[in-house]
Amino acid sequence: MSSRYRPSILFQPAAHLHFQRGARRMVAALRPTLGPLPRRVLVMPERGVGHAPELLDSGGLIARRMVQLADARADPGAMYVRHMVWRLHEEVGDGTVTAAVLFEELFDQGLRFVVAGCDPGRLRSQLVAGAELVCAELARQTTPLAGLAQIARAAESVGADTELATLLGEVFDIIGADGQLDIRPYQRPGVSREYVEGMVYAGGVLSRLMYTDAVRQRVELEHAALLLSDLAVDDPRDLVPAMEAALALGMRALVVIVDHLSDAALGLLDVNRRAGTLHTFAVRPPGLAPAEQVAALDDIAILTGGRPLYRTAGASLRAVTAADLGQARRAWADTAHFGLAGGKGDPRALRARIAMLRRAYAATTDAAAQQRLQQRLGRLMGGMATVLVGGATETEIALRKGLAQRTAGTLRGALRTGVLPGGGSALLACRPAMRAARRSSRLRDERAACDIWLHALEAPARAIAVNAGYDPGTATGRYADLPPGHGLEVQSGRILDMARAGILDSAAVMAAAVRTAAHAAALALTINAQVYRAMPETSIEP
Missing domain, CATH: 3.50.7.10 (GroEL)
Known part of the structure; x- marks a missing residue:
């Protein structure tokens, strides 16, 4: 067997350090796309010369394009984050970069406690319990999403495209969470929409x-x-x-x-x-x-x-x-x-069928099954909208179409489960409950998990501020003692009530990001050895 394919083994502390380096590289590629003033990632195709590069702002797609790091020892950490991000993208469609940023902070802070003597297994269970506490606090902050203006603001929170957000706000105000929607490329600048009655x-x-x-x-x-x-x-x-x-x-x-x-x-x-x-x-x-x-x-x-x-x-x-x-x-x-x-x-039979499909949708976690149920619901609701997404170039059209698809998925979830104050402020508002849990705990591992979460809850808001050009230290200082629901509105530089300002996040997406990051980071902390190959088999499927 060639040495390139022969497996090698890393033990502690090298296993954690190289895993951490790979995970950080993957997160570093995703982090710039978070927030209302995001940067994009340029990805060159594997097919070589003559093919146009991709400009991506979707965490899921960026992660999927990164199939291997040159550093074989760091590659497992990067691929671990890639797998987490892509699965979340498949299941929810958004929240991938928030999950990646949370993962990095949870793992980095958790590793400090593991090195200091905390048992990884017990710490894992406490970190997962902390995620449930955070999700309970998020549920307490959740409010319904209703009205064209609020839906449009929620759409703009997904991507900084006011024209597209305004149009999607109108569309979802008409078709609702279960309406049938078709998103197509449009070979001219701008966006447009058409409505069709019936199924x-x-x-x-x-x-x-x-x-x-x-x-x-x-x-x-x-x-x-x-x-x-x-x-x-x-x-x-x-x-x-x-x-x-x-x-x-x-x-x-x-x-x-x-x-x-x-x-x-x-x-x-x-x-x-x-x-x-x-x-x-x-x-x-x-x-x-x-x-x-x-x-x-x-x-x-x-x-x-x-x-x-x-x-x-x-x-x-x-x-x-x-x-x-x-x-x-x-x-x-x-x-x-x-x-x-x-x-x-019979209208009663139709209402019963719609209710049955909604229950089936809520009961499954399979993304493909949810998509099929969503399509059936949309047809039975009695109307269809077609959104035509255009741009100046093929690259821009593809970028905006992807954004429209992600935004549509996020709006469906938000219309079903409600919204939270955006800009990372909902996570910041979970800190008092986490501090209270730490004060009431007598277990070392539980207190450690609370400390880890207190750092992690600030990470998304800090990343949004840094992406907007703020100094990391200044941003952290401004988040120290904010009223609930308040955050830094990075475009104006003011501390605002985020919900009143129309800066909103989907409650379903945020809860999924928190749980996904917590489970992935907690499991990664239990790694004791790492088996890797210099030339692993390449796969685009996580």
Whole structure:
């Protein structure tokens, strides 16, 4: 085996020191992006000459681009922080740099106590307990987020882009926490938005013969019945019961949602369309996996009052009756999407489905599952917004689109769980409770954890001030004895009530950052040896 791939081992104190050096390098790359006056990080692509560098202001993306340090002994510490930051980015979308700054302070201060004789295992449990105390204090400070102006201010706290924040404030004031939102690049300067009524799914019309507007490649039907199924239609006679049922209901339009239509079945629909008997269009069930298709058909059925016919249940299209058909005031489709508005389903059943999906969203921590549930909720809420994000260059467009996506995720969480005074002031306001916990404790490890947290709670506010050009010592002095909720407004240099000034943070994001940093730092303090390779296998997946 080549010496480059042969593992080496570091023991204490070298293991902690090299781990600390790597972690600090990673955090140093992320820290400048924190606050309302952030700096960006230039990342050169691995593909070499001829490819434009990236300008990034997202802690998660910056960390993901750093796949290995040249210093093999420091690399494990950097990759440990990278893993923590990327997982938080995947789960929450924001708060990554706050977590990184907290991690560094918790680990650095904790290491001092471990070297002085504290047991790492006991200190770990006390640091995690301290995180729960901080989160309880954050919950006490949380207030609801409501109104266009406040939502826009919360959006601006995520990134210093007033134009984008103002537009997202309007959008989320209209669609709410669960609304359906699509963010797209816009090949011109500025930002814009469009609103679409009803639910929208990916998946276009099955045949160009069905267009009512050949120029726009679009079909629109008013007062349509809907056949909902994942069955394939090979025999055109399978469609006759649904067509007769639609006519019996007095409907002159039918939307056919099936897995497949044969040419003969398409011909039957086209003949009736040309005769003016029944206007139709057909689309496939939304989604790729069978479970996604079932979920989509169930939701459409709730919205429109229909009954889905499933292959797995042994359903037959020959047995369709009027009671099986859904109804909608308007249905449309183009080459890539189809949508419904004004569904005639039972409002009580719709409210029950929305409540069920919200409970499922709250009960899961899986980011992919949350995204699927969010999309279902957005469609059932009855409207969609499209935000078009532009800029002067492709790099600026990509940067602003990423910011818009992070801001949207943060606003959803803030609308659900509330907001905190921003600028690090909410963490500063947790210090009195931490001091009280230290005074009441008789355990050495518990007091040590409180001391560690008292240092860490100042770290995000101090980093924001330093990024804005303030001297670290001056910034720390100004944070000494602030009233609750007050902080340094770095653009004016004044101490303000942050909530009144409109400087807000998402409560959900802040709590996630605190817990993530505490668990990661507390676990890292228990490391006793480090195994590393000079040339480890490279992976972009943390």
